[in-house]
Amino acid sequence: MTEKAILLDSLRKAGLRLTPQRQAICELLAESREHPTAAMIYETLKPRFPSLSLATVYNTLEVLVRLGAVNVLGNAGDGMAHYDADTDPHINLACVSCHKIVDFPSQYVQFLDEEISATSGYRVLGARVLYYGLCPECQQKTSIARKEPDYDHRGNNA
Amino acid sequence: MTEKAILLDSLRKAGLRLTPQRQAICELLAESREHPTAAMIYETLKPRFPSLSLATVYNTLEVLVRLGAVNVLGNAGDGMAHYDADTDPHINLACVSCHKIVDFPSQYVQFLDEEISATSGYRVLGARVLYYGLCPECQQKTSIARKEPDYDHRGNNA
DNA sequence: TATAAAATTAGAATGATTACAGGGAAGAAG
DNA sequence: CTTCTTCCCTGTAATCATTCTAATTTTATA
Numbered sequence: 001m002t003e004k005a006i007l008l009d010s011l012r013k014a015g016l017r018l019t020p021q022r023q024a025i026c027e028l029l030a031e032s033r034e035h036p037t038a039a040m041i042y043e044t045l046k047p048r049f050p051s052l053s054l055a056t057v058y059n060t061l062e063v064l065v066r067l068g069a070v071n072v073l074g075n076a077g078d079g080m081a082h083y084d085a086d087t088d089p090h091i092n093l094a095c096v097s098c099h100k101i102v103d104f105p106s107q108y109v110q111f112l113d114e115e116i117s118a119t120s121g122y123r124v125l126g127a128r129v130l131y132y133g134l135c136p137e138c139q140q141k142t143s144i145a146r147k148e149p150d151y152d153h154r155g156n157n158a
Numbered sequence: 159m160t161e162k163a164i165l166l167d168s169l170r171k172a173g174l175r176l177t178p179q180r181q182a183i184c185e186l187l188a189e190s191r192e193h194p195t196a197a198m199i200y201e202t203l204k205p206r207f208p209s210l211s212l213a214t215v216y217n218t219l220e221v222l223v224r225l226g227a228v229n230v231l232g233n234a235g236d237g238m239a240h241y242d243a244d245t246d247p248h249i250n251l252a253c254v255s256c257h258k259i260v261d262f263p264s265q266y267v268q269f270l271d272e273e274i275s276a277t278s279g280y281r282v283l284g285a286r287v288l289y290y291g292l293c294p295e296c297q298q299k300t301s302i303a304r305k306e307p308d309y310d311h312r313g314n315n316a
Numbered sequence: 317t318a319t320a321a322a323a324t325t326a327g328a329a330t331g332a333t334t335a336c337a338g339g340g341a342a343g344a345a346g
Numbered sequence: 347c348t349t350c351t352t353c354c355c356t357g358t359a360a361t362c363a364t365t366c367t368a369a370t371t372t373t374a375t376a
Contacts, residue, residue: 016353016354017341017342017343017352017353017354019341019342019353019354019355021354021355022354037332038332038333039332051355051356052355052356053355053356053357054332054333054356054357055333055334055335055355055356055357055358056354056355056356058332058333058334059334059354059355062334074232074233074286075232075332079331079332079364079365080331080332080333081332081333091270091274093274093278093280095280096283104274104278106270106273106274108266108267108269108270108273109266109270111266112249112264112266112267112270115264115266116249116251116262116264116289120251120262120289121293121294122251122253122289122291122292122293122294123291123292123297124289124290124291125254125290125291125292126289126290126291127288127289127290128232128286128287128288128289128290129286129287129288130285130286130287131274131278131280131282131284131285131286132282132283132284132285132286133280133281133282133283133284134280134281134283135279135280136279136280139281174322174323175322175323175372175373175374177322177323177324177372177373179323179324180323195363196363196364197363209324209325210324210325211324211325211326211327212325212326212363212364213324213325213326213327213364213365213366214323214324214325216363216364216365217323217324220365233363237333237334237362237363238363238364239363239364
């Protein structure tokens with residue numbers, strides 16, 4: 001089952017309607033490796049859905065998060081929440097300077113997941129495994145330019 | 159070295175002044191197992207420092223995060239960023255219903271940390287290892303009351 | 317004590333996210 | 347194909363955690 005199909009299916013199973021907007025948002029989430037923000041999704045889809053509202057994007061994301069189909073990574077130094085439709089155990093590496101987020105696979109996360117589900121007593125809905133720091137490129141840039149990496153705490157944050 | 163001493167030391171090493179406010183914030187962060195928000199820190203310290211400003215709390219937290227002495231966990235469903243002065247590898251379990259965050263020790267996080275530092279090429283400044291879901295108590299509550307768990311995405315988030 | 321640099325403070329500004337209200341579309345049933 | 351019900355979308359207003367700013371106070375140093 002493709003990632004998109006998984007997202008659509010979780011909506012269907014929850015008895016929610018598969019509107020064109022929701023389908024487009026799911027598709028974008030599934031196919032993007034960008035860990036998009038609500039604003040990025042909105043801007044990307046706006047040409048195809050001129051009447052699209054930011055509120056719809058937020059609503060859909062909220063639903064998907066609540067269903068456990070999408071994880072909220074929180075802000076990556078840009079004051080906006082990033083979303084990840086890949087709920088397989090993996091790590092996200094965020095650069096606090098250029099705000100990019102990349103995936104980093106590790107077998108240990110798999111074990112972690114199983115350990116928590118098995119022994120914590122929590123009903124796990126999602127995870128936020130995010131390491132933040134300076135990516136290789138920005139380490140070079142900042143060591144040359146002596147520019148401070150910026151980091152804010154919104155989010156919110158979060 | 160106590161956790162408080164570690165925090166104060168990282169300020170000192172960075173050439174920053176150890177003002178009474180900063181010392182109090184460090185002490186609270188070090189001794190609390192609550193993963194406090196800026197607002198919680200402010201409220202707790204206000205009686206002892208009647209002139210304390212929220213801006214000071216945010217400034218100090220920002221400095222400590224930038225120095226890698228404190229991690230930002232992001233919001234736990236309450237729209238505010240939570241902070242964690244325990245930078246030893248461990249997992250945070252957040253309940254999206256009661257907004258409490260508890261620690262969960264696991265040897266795998268240790269391995270994870272080492273793997274990332276060794277092979278990712280990133281200069282790691284901090285981590286946000288947060289699983290969210292329903293804690294045992296809230297699972298009971300919600301299964302009785304059928305009350306939806308709430309979760310928002312602010313960020314900020316986080 | 318005088319001086320300069322760094323911190324603190326109060327309050328205003330910012331901006332991502334949420335709440336709200338009215339209008340539309342989708343499905344069920346006849 | 348209509349009606350009914352329910353859910354969804356949209357635009358806008360409101361919220362509120364966080365950041366910014368300018369002025370004042372504290373600190374370190376000599």
